Amino acid sequence: MSIKVAVVTGSNKGIGFAIVRGLCKRYKGVVYLTSRDVERGEKAVADLKKEGLSPKFHQLDxxxxxxxxxxSSYIKASYGGIDIMVNNAAIAFKRNATESVAVQAEKTLFVNYFSTLSTCEQLFPLLRDGARVVNISSSCGHLTNIPSENLRQRLQDPSLTVSELSNLMREYVEAAKLGTQAAEWGNSSYVVSKVGLTALTKIQQRMLNDRDIKVNAVHPGYVDTDMSSHKGPLKIDEGAEAPLFLALDAPDSVRGEFIWYNKKIVSWDGEIPEEKY
Structure with a gap:
């Protein structure tokens, strides 16, 4: 019988770290904490081992x-497949960032959308039937954050393809370079990147339906992390609760959905729920 495998990207700190901790406590399989920085990743694993947990580490940028x-080659050779994949790695520029709008747009979309997509394209062939994929989105990933009705309709088109979505994301970056993005896209590259990730989630689910693979996006809540400049009221373990629900506990019928931190399914194009956290 094959060993079950869970992988969490960008998990040496913050919500990703807490997701690894939660998986180590409950998941009957191997849990990989991954980080682009080897030293930080190994320290994170050592910290969890002090808690009596046993994650494994592998460098992953x-x-x-x-x-x-x-x-990908290592996981394939060692285990043959992946059963849980949590796409957590992301960046966000601070409000007082000095980089131009054009630079922020290019870098944010490169990491949060395009690099997540390319990682999925390389790792999805390893997903075993029945696997679960959790894409860490945000309340910023709600479709109503995009001002243009035309863009909203295109983004939620049930026949939208990955290449069409990627072209839309490139259109945003080009508009940001020209300074014409605000009217249609708004002023936040982070918003666009997370809306793109949520749209990608729905496409990925359609592509994987026939293999009983569940792909969902989640807003983990406003969490006390480096990314939120430690302004979020939730602790990282609270921020991990909804992602862990999707990875371990959600009914099989939950697929291609956008889940809020309270584990409730949210209409992607409906009203944004009142945000307590």
């Missing part, structure tokens, strides 16, 4: 195709 290729 989602922005580096070679790194993803090495990781």
């Amino acid at each position: 989602i922005t580096d195709n070679k790194s993803v290729e090495i990781f």
